[in-house]
Amino acid sequence: MTQTETAPVIVTPEQFLTYWQGQRRLTRRVIEAFPIAQTEDQLFSFSIGGMRPFGVMAWEIYQVSALTLGGLLSGEWPMPDWREGVSFERAALLKAWDDLTEQINRDFLKVDIAFYAQQHLLPWGEMSGWAAAIYAVDNETHHRGEGYVYLRALGIEPPAFYER
Amino acid sequence: MTQTETAPVIVTPEQFLTYWQGQRRLTRRVIEAFPIAQTEDQLFSFSIGGMRPFGVMAWEIYQVSALTLGGLLSGEWPMPDWREGVSFERAALLKAWDDLTEQINRDFLKVDIAFYAQQHLLPWGEMSGWAAAIYAVDNETHHRGEGYVYLRALGIEPPAFYER
Numbered sequence: 001m002t003q004t005e006t007a008p009v010i011v012t013p014e015q016f017l018t019y020w021q022g023q024r025r026l027t028r029r030v031i032e033a034f035p036i037a038q039t040e041d042q043l044f045s046f047s048i049g050g051m052r053p054f055g056v057m058a059w060e061i062y063q064v065s066a067l068t069l070g071g072l073l074s075g076e077w078p079m080p081d082w083r084e085g086v087s088f089e090r091a092a093l094l095k096a097w098d099d100l101t102e103q104i105n106r107d108f109l110k111v112d113i114a115f116y117a118q119q120h121l122l123p124w125g126e127m128s129g130w131a132a133a134i135y136a137v138d139n140e141t142h143h144r145g146e147g148y149v150y151l152r153a154l155g156i157e158p159p160a161f162y163e164r
Numbered sequence: 165m166t167q168t169e170t171a172p173v174i175v176t177p178e179q180f181l182t183y184w185q186g187q188r189r190l191t192r193r194v195i196e197a198f199p200i201a202q203t204e205d206q207l208f209s210f211s212i213g214g215m216r217p218f219g220v221m222a223w224e225i226y227q228v229s230a231l232t233l234g235g236l237l238s239g240e241w242p243m244p245d246w247r248e249g250v251s252f253e254r255a256a257l258l259k260a261w262d263d264l265t266e267q268i269n270r271d272f273l274k275v276d277i278a279f280y281a282q283q284h285l286l287p288w289g290e291m292s293g294w295a296a297a298i299y300a301v302d303n304e305t306h307h308r309g310e311g312y313v314y315l316r317a318l319g320i321e322p323p324a325f326y327e328r
Contacts, residue, residue, distance in 0.1 A: 130183075
């Protein structure tokens, strides 16, 4: 039934799903690791070198992930409205995050595998479905790495990178 | 000839090679972006929150990448000696980096594609060849993200993340 049995592949859809969700679980732990100092949530206030707070990056990760799932399923890649639905509130972010987790679990394996080799016009350029999918994960890993430095600067030990 | 013609796949070996080398080119630009203040190379001295300087992380990225290429080709995954060949000198790092770039270009497509689905015993656990390959890239993207914060804290605009 699976491609693995007929011809070996680098990664199956099932493996990619596991990989992506593992990354998303780690990012969720990083979100949760940010401290609340008095009434101020460092998730939305702490910053280094003029960069965005990690909570704002996490909303971007969420929106890029949602766009990517939707695009792979529908062929539509609309530029996200970066402010739509975004709330500078930790509980709202985690709720949206968890809803998307369920949606990815429900729908990711419905993606037509032919979509990965095809070229798609994303808001940030034309690329294959593979490049679009892995870009979503790379963007997450990149910003989460930035979040690790914020946590260290706040004196907090970040979650282990290799635990997914 | 290619798998794409017979059955669609998420990513071909050629696409993975292009992807990996794009990431490595970006990391190389980040290495080069670190300033030298008087006689002190910030690549090997600047740090936030007790973390390693970016040059030390870059040597780790280099070693994990070399291990991964070697492991995928040979099935051998020895624990790297993290100090072997490591020099706290920018030119030596870039030289090793460029040599590995050539080696990856020369050898990556020789990897038996069946290796990706098989389980391998890496120094950091048992995983599929796919998981090992993508872990090398993730580790690079993660630490490079940390390097972006260092650069911003030093007042330097990092290279564009999406340019590969």
